[in-house]
Amino acid sequence: GYGLSVFPPQRKDVDTAPTLAALAARAMDCRACALWQPASRTVFGEGPEYARIMLVGEQPGDQEDLQGRPFVGPAGQLLDRALQDAGLRRDQIYVTNAVKHFHFTWNGTRRLHHKPEAEHVAACHVWLDAERRLVRPALLVMLGATAAQSVLQQPVTISRTRSRLFPLEEQTQGLVTVHPSYLLRLRDEDSKQREYAHFVEDLRLAAHYVA
Numbered sequence: 001g002y003g004l005s006v007f008p009p010q011r012k013d014v015d016t017a018p019t020l021a022a023l024a025a026r027a028m029d030c031r032a033c034a035l036w037q038p039a040s041r042t043v044f045g046e047g048p049e050y051a052r053i054m055l056v057g058e059q060p061g062d063q064e065d066l067q068g069r070p071f072v073g074p075a076g077q078l079l080d081r082a083l084q085d086a087g088l089r090r091d092q093i094y095v096t097n098a099v100k101h102f103h104f105t106w107n108g109t110r111r112l113h114h115k116p117e118a119e120h121v122a123a124c125h126v127w128l129d130a131e132r133r134l135v136r137p138a139l140l141v142m143l144g145a146t147a148a149q150s151v152l153q154q155p156v157t158i159s160r161t162r163s164r165l166f167p168l169e170e171q172t173q174g175l176v177t178v179h180p181s182y183l184l185r186l187r188d189e190d191s192k193q194r195e196y197a198h199f200v201e202d203l204r205l206a207a208h209y210v211a
């Protein structure tokens, strides 16, 4: 069956997965970087294969790791609200992450989130590429620097790149914006509101791509 030949992922198994379901099944056994072991499970992308918009985040957090679905924790709730305010529905969108395992250390009884290292992002890139091949979205939205760097394969400064559409490949435009966790970290109420509004404006650009 699927999956057994995928530690580490063999390029041909990834490249020939005929559907997202087959690809996700193969990713469940991935051991291409060290993150698979302490985490509970691979959190693969989800959404319609025919989605016109694909959203790429950084990596699953604590809630995502436990539930096995992307963007279901606090950042996901903020994302859902912003999508709604931009006139989009989550079920119209394919949502995934640059890295598909939760990266954490224990702090007593709590699991502390860590950013993925460059080697994790590099190892996980094959899955993101395969998702892009199968979904072939009209618009690919990168949430934050990790997503943007993985997709664009170069260092990205969010402030200089965000809020404008650019050609990514034939039939796919790119759009860079902030990560919703950035909004959650803001302390000052004015900046929080202003930055949230800017995020929703970015997502409104995406709303034009829904057929």
Ligand code: URA
Residues within 6 Å of the ligand: 057, 058, 059, 060, 061, 064, 069, 070, 071, 072, 073, 075, 076, 097, 181
């Ligand atoms: N942050 C992300 O980047 N992705 C998730 O799935 C959850 C939080």
Ligand code: SF4
Residues within 6 Å of the ligand: 027, 030, 031, 032, 033, 034, 035, 036, 042, 099, 100, 101, 120, 123, 124, 125, 127
């Ligand atoms: Fe594989 Fe990505 Fe998980 Fe690393 S983070 S083990 S590359 S699925």
